[in-house]
Amino acid sequence: MRNTKILEVGVGVFVALGIAAFIMLALQVTDISRFGDDPGYTVVARFDNIGGLKVRSPVTMAGVRVGRVVGVDVDPEAFVAVVKLRILPRFDQIPEDTSASVLTSGLLGEQYVGLEAGGAPEVLKDGDEIILTQSALVLEQIVGQFLFGKATESE
Amino acid sequence: MRRIYWGAPSMANVLALLGRRALASLGRLGRGQLFFLRMIGGAPSLVLRPGLVVKEVHSVGVLSLPIIVVSGLFVGMVLGLQGYNTLVDFGAEESLGSAVALTLVRELGPVVAALLYAGRAGSALTAEIGLMKATEQLSSMEMMAVDPFRRVFAPRFVAGVIALPLLAGMFTAIGILGGYFVGVGFLGVDDGAFWSQMQSTVELREDVINGVVIKSLAFAVVINVIAVFEGFDAPPTSEGVSRATTRTVVNSSLAVLGLDFVLTALMFGDV
Numbered sequence: 001m002r003n004t005k006i007l008e009v010g011v012g013v014f015v016a017l018g019i020a021a022f023i024m025l026a027l028q029v030t031d032i033s034r035f036g037d038d039p040g041y042t043v044v045a046r047f048d049n050i051g052g053l054k055v056r057s058p059v060t061m062a063g064v065r066v067g068r069v070v071g072v073d074v075d076p077e078a079f080v081a082v083v084k085l086r087i088l089p090r091f092d093q094i095p096e097d098t099s100a101s102v103l104t105s106g107l108l109g110e111q112y113v114g115l116e117a118g119g120a121p122e123v124l125k126d127g128d129e130i131i132l133t134q135s136a137l138v139l140e141q142i143v144g145q146f147l148f149g150k151a152t153e154s155e
Numbered sequence: 156m157r158r159i160y161w162g163a164p165s166m167a168n169v170l171a172l173l174g175r176r177a178l179a180s181l182g183r184l185g186r187g188q189l190f191f192l193r194m195i196g197g198a199p200s201l202v203l204r205p206g207l208v209v210k211e212v213h214s215v216g217v218l219s220l221p222i223i224v225v226s227g228l229f230v231g232m233v234l235g236l237q238g239y240n241t242l243v244d245f246g247a248e249e250s251l252g253s254a255v256a257l258t259l260v261r262e263l264g265p266v267v268a269a270l271l272y273a274g275r276a277g278s279a280l281t282a283e284i285g286l287m288k289a290t291e292q293l294s295s296m297e298m299m300a301v302d303p304f305r306r307v308f309a310p311r312f313v314a315g316v317i318a319l320p321l322l323a324g325m326f327t328a329i330g331i332l333g334g335y336f337v338g339v340g341f342l343g344v345d346d347g348a349f350w351s352q353m354q355s356t357v358e359l360r361e362d363v364i365n366g367v368v369i370k371s372l373a374f375a376v377v378i379n380v381i382a383v384f385e386g387f388d389a390p391p392t393s394e395g396v397s398r399a400t401t402r403t404v405v406n407s408s409l410a411v412l413g414l415d416f417v418l419t420a421l422m423f424g425d426v
Contacts, residue, residue, distance in 0.1 A: 004206075007209070007210060010213055010217045011212045011213050011216070014216050014220065015212075015317075018320070018322070019321075021325040021327065021329075022328075022367075022368075024328045025328055025363050027362070029260065029354065030358060056229050061385075063234060154183035
């Protein structure tokens, strides 16, 4: 009878360890808060070109992540990109005239939306639009412009 | 006379040999299917006797813990070292966390745990059942009106299906910790970046559930069916049992690797 008890305790510890491993995988390795809707409020920004920006790219302010991109779409009439930004609720003091630009982390890194705070007393609220935006720098266009400039220079 | 005994290497003989082999393997496959169905049929009765399953979880699961934990740790540490060496050239060593975690969660965790399980527990299952058959324990059970499918095969199969996903989860978790020790402890990757990069790339449903849970469940079913059936189907001699044990390890390893390709193509192929 004693042996059975030891065996059962061993199996119990084994199963508990297995479940603990899965809980660790779920909580520590993945970002479980992203599973549902991010808390916070949504603002919209329009860009001429968003480059490689994707849903769930980070939104940062002064280099700190304050939210995520939750939607990327094209305005069917104006043909500009409409990007929905979900900002975390504790950053609710962002001025209304904040500007947004699509930036790249490092030379080859992923693209993200950088916010630069303005000075207006009113703050951004759910559903507001960021008016001042700057598009992504597309490397091919810059190189193309540079080459074109060189060519006209030498004439 | 001797020449007739060996058979002339004529076209008909070659074809006959081929046909005999094909029929034999088809017959084995069919017996395997019937065996699997009968074993599944015996599984519900285990609700009344959970003690049988607990005992088998101990022998296939708890006793496999040391090999799983140690190899998980070393696999994770090697991944940390190799990943760092590659990533540091691009100045991207902060991505080490996501590289280690994605490799382990999607592929190495379930696959290596399944291969180790096939070697450690699958072979033991086959040998045990094969010897039970060779020493006529199975026949004597049937004599006493004890159904070996309910008493012997189903508990081992169910225990294996429970144990392998748990082992794969532990392997993956320990491997990630091993990568963390090497990356953050020895090589000086930033602690916060290691975890945050990992958390921003690893998805709960797409990576952890698909990778560790579903893959290792599929591997567990395949390995345990092969192991129990090979034991049941083994010729009741010492040579037969030894061959069946070898076949279990070889076939279930091949099945795991092949199935892994199919599952990966289904899960991650169209991204």
